[in-house]
Amino acid sequence: MWQGGVMPAALPAVDASQPLCCAPLGDAAFAPQDDAVAVAARLRAMADANRVRILQALACCEGHEMTTTDVAAMLEVSPATANHHLRQLEGAGLLMARRDGAKVLYGLRLESVRAVARVLQIACGASCDCC
Numbered sequence: 001m002w003q004g005g006v007m008p009a010a011l012p013a014v015d016a017s018q019p020l021c022c023a024p025l026g027d028a029a030f031a032p033q034d035d036a037v038a039v040a041a042r043l044r045a046m047a048d049a050n051r052v053r054i055l056q057a058l059a060c061c062e063g064h065e066m067t068t069t070d071v072a073a074m075l076e077v078s079p080a081t082a083n084h085h086l087r088q089l090e091g092a093g094l095l096m097a098r099r100d101g102a103k104v105l106y107g108l109r110l111e112s113v114r115a116v117a118r119v120l121q122i123a124c125g126a127s128c129d130c131c
Contacts, residue, residue, distance in 0.1 A: 025122045035119075042116050045092030050075050051085050055094065058108040065098075065105040 046052060054071055058064050066074075072082035086106050089095040093112045097104050 025119060039116070039119050042092045042094060042112070045088050045094060046116070048085065048088075050077070051089055054085060054089060055108065055113065058095070058106070059110075059113070062110070063107065065107040067103050067105060071106075 046055065053075060054066075057071075057074060058066060068079050068083045068086060071086060072079045075082060075085075086095060086097075090097055090106065094109055094116075095106045096109050097106050099105075
């Protein structure tokens with residue numbers, strides 16, 4: 001149960017296989033019906049301290065990859081918990097997975113993470129000099 005006894009509403013499924021392609025918040029080109037769902041799905045995947053730690057670890061250098069075992073050791077959690085976090089980030093399009101023999105290596109989808117950052121660069125829509 002979520003705090004207060006109410007579970008948060010599930011977000012609709014989004015096609016996370018493509019990088020996020022939304023205008024910054026506040027920009028007239030931002031389409032609330034479509035873009036807001038895509039942004040929210042990615043932010044929800046990132047709204048966990050362990051997942052932020054995974055993204056930070058993978059962002060250390062271009063092409064860096066980690067296995068579930070690596071992530072479990074880093075976070076000091078079970079491999080099942082690490083796998084859950086990795087799958088959530090992959091499902092949101094923030095990580096990519098590739099198989100190398102028996103191992104699955106996870107790497108950052110840098111353009112997708114940068115796209116989330118661009119959306120959060122708020123463009124003031126007001127007709128004043130406040131921004």
